[in-house]
Amino acid sequence: MNGQKRYTREANVRNRQPTEPTKPIGTAVITGASSGIGAAYARELARRGLRPVLVARRMGRLEEIATTIRRDTGTSCRIWRADLSHREEIERVAAKLETISDLDVLVNNAGLGLVGRFHHLDAAAHTAMMELHVTAPTLLSHAALPGMLRRGRGAIVLTASVAAFFCLPCSVDYCATKAYGVVLADCLAQEVRGTGVRVQALCPGLVKTEFHEHLGPEWDCVRQLPSPLWLSPQQVVAASLKGLTTDRTLVITGFPYRVAVALRRRPLLQPAIRAIIRIGHRRMYSSTRRP
Numbered sequence: 001m002n003g004q005k006r007y008t009r010e011a012n013v014r015n016r017q018p019t020e021p022t023k024p025i026g027t028a029v030i031t032g033a034s035s036g037i038g039a040a041y042a043r044e045l046a047r048r049g050l051r052p053v054l055v056a057r058r059m060g061r062l063e064e065i066a067t068t069i070r071r072d073t074g075t076s077c078r079i080w081r082a083d084l085s086h087r088e089e090i091e092r093v094a095a096k097l098e099t100i101s102d103l104d105v106l107v108n109n110a111g112l113g114l115v116g117r118f119h120h121l122d123a124a125a126h127t128a129m130m131e132l133h134v135t136a137p138t139l140l141s142h143a144a145l146p147g148m149l150r151r152g153r154g155a156i157v158l159t160a161s162v163a164a165f166f167c168l169p170c171s172v173d174y175c176a177t178k179a180y181g182v183v184l185a186d187c188l189a190q191e192v193r194g195t196g197v198r199v200q201a202l203c204p205g206l207v208k209t210e211f212h213e214h215l216g217p218e219w220d221c222v223r224q225l226p227s228p229l230w231l232s233p234q235q236v237v238a239a240s241l242k243g244l245t246t247d248r249t250l251v252i253t254g255f256p257y258r259v260a261v262a263l264r265r266r267p268l269l270q271p272a273i274r275a276i277i278r279i280g281h282r283r284m285y286s287s288t289r290r291p
């Protein structure tokens with residue numbers, strides 16, 4: 001995507017010609033679009049004139065969101081059911097991506113949390129998280145990029161997390177795989193600089209979505225954290241899209257998180273930060289302290 005401004009400009013030009021129906025500009029594929037940040041991304045891109053393709057597992061939810069998008073924006077909206085924790089389904093989606101001749105945006109957003117001591121979790125859970133957070137964004141970006149480079153435009157977003165910058169006990173896979181997303185986006189952004197294609201790592205702090213509900217009752221305490229720490233999915237999407245127009249490779253949403261990441265990078269403060277994380281963690285997840 002050459003930027004939000006381009007879309008806005010073209011939309012304005014079309015708006016001055018009322019006899020011509022509004023035509024969508026290109027296609028946007030959003031993974032994890034059945035709720036939260038992904039659904040907000042799909043709605044916003046459709047509002048800006050793109051044709052969304054929604055990817056996730058829950059067909060009912062995808063249908064509902066697609067219906068609302070079609071009704072509210074008049075744009076077409078497709079849905080692809082896929083479980084992106086399975087390699088063959090990732091490859092199937094990647095193959096379909098290669099056939100989209102006007103792919104303007106790919107949002108690699110599907111994700112979930114995994115809480116528990118590393119050695120208590122099933123090997124299958126570790127593998128599934130790596131497929132979902134590492135293999136899927138890698139192979140989907142690999143499939144999307146050649147067409148975008150040929151057309152000299154496009155945007156790839158990887159929804160990582162501020163967890164990528166912190167080493168949290170009992171969230172080992174989550175932090176490690178999200179850190180991969182940040183590095184992947186950063187390296188790729190440098191590789192494609194000057195081609196018209198933009199790559200962004202989107203790192204939200206706490207966002208009001210279903211994410212924490214799926215983690216079980218131990219995470220109830222997180223939902224009690226003060227409201228300044230929470231953003232809405234719409235705020236996160238707005239920050240990401242703004243970052244694309246200004247070519248920001250790393251977008252950390254929420255002032256407290258930007259400060260925390262900046263402090264985290266100062267070596268002298270690292271022991272103190274680790275101690276704070278350990279204490280906070282012990283208080284929150286007492287049941288995960290078993291050896």
Ligand SMILES: NC(=O)c1ccc[n+]([C@@H]2O[C@H](COP(=O)([O-])OP(=O)(O)OC[C@H]3O[C@@H](n4cnc5c(N)ncnc54)[C@H](OP(=O)(O)O)[C@@H]3O)[C@@H](O)[C@H]2O)c1
Binds near residue numbers: 085132162
């Ligand atoms: N909420 C937060 O506080 C927060 C903070 C930092 C980063 N994030 C990241 O933001 C992204 C979006 O999360 P969210 O907050 O919007 O949570 P959410 O509302 O739970 O949405 C997660 C999305 O990922 C999809 N998904 C999960 N597993 C999948 C799989 N195996 N295959 C395909 N799709 C799958 C879900 O769809 P189905 O269940 O229908 O498949 C859903 O659409 C995630 O990558 C998450 O790590 C969230």
